[in-house]
Amino acid sequence: MYTEDVEKYGRNTNQVQIIRYIISASFLEAGNRIKFQSFGNSNYGSREVSEAMQTLQKVMLTHLVYPTTSTSVPLLPDRKKSHRLHVLDTGMLNFFAGLQKELISAKDIDSVYKGKIAEHILGQELLSSKYNILNELHFWVREKPTSTAEVDFVISYNSMIIPIEVKSGATGTLKSLHAFMNATTHTFAIRIYGGQLKIDTESTSKGKEYSLLNLPFYLAGRIEDYIDWMQKSR
Secondary structure, eight states: OGGGGGGGTOSSHHHHHHHHHHHHHHHHHTTSEEOSTTGGGOSOOHHHHHHHHHHHHHTTSEEEEEEEOOSSSSOOBOTTSOEEEEESOHHHHHHHHTOHHHHHHOSOGGGSGGGHHHHHHHHHHHHHHHTOTTOOOEEEEEEOSSOEEEEEEEEEETTEEEEEEEOOSSSOOOHHHHHHHHHSSSOEEEEEESSOOEEEEEEOTTOOEEEEEEEEGGGGGGHHHHHHHHHHHO
């Protein structure tokens, strides 16, 4: 178990205890936006949790996904906003959440655990496709008193920030994706889902048309290849 190896990474007994607690709490908080202060209903302070999270990220157990408000390059993380926590062992996440039977019988993995498993799988694919331990993941947010929106992931590609949503079914709601597309200058977006590979033309509430690449989960690791294919297909 991960918790049995903590002594390798903690500088002292106190830090070992903190890291061990953070590991257990991380599987329960996975997929959520978090704050370091009192993480997992603990009494630990922001600095203690931050140091523990950095350690766990270095050993590739967890990964912090940073929010951005950017819709055009450069893709700048807003570190003042709360992160989203991902764990890099989806199998362990399934185990701690007790999801083995649900996953075996599920027709669409996005319907399991409120879509968190699907998001974690996509996050793993995006990280592994870069072959760089220092690579960061980002998601897009618009936080206003009367209007909020959140897109699961965004990537920088050929001077564009491309939004990526994980959605189930043939259509699903795309309100946040439409909000992003209204704010950006380009006309490309991606949906990862359980359907067939195809390109749709979508229209936002403001009438902006854009090309939506619908990519099956099993092709998620080749997103950049299929962005090229989408652009050539237009």
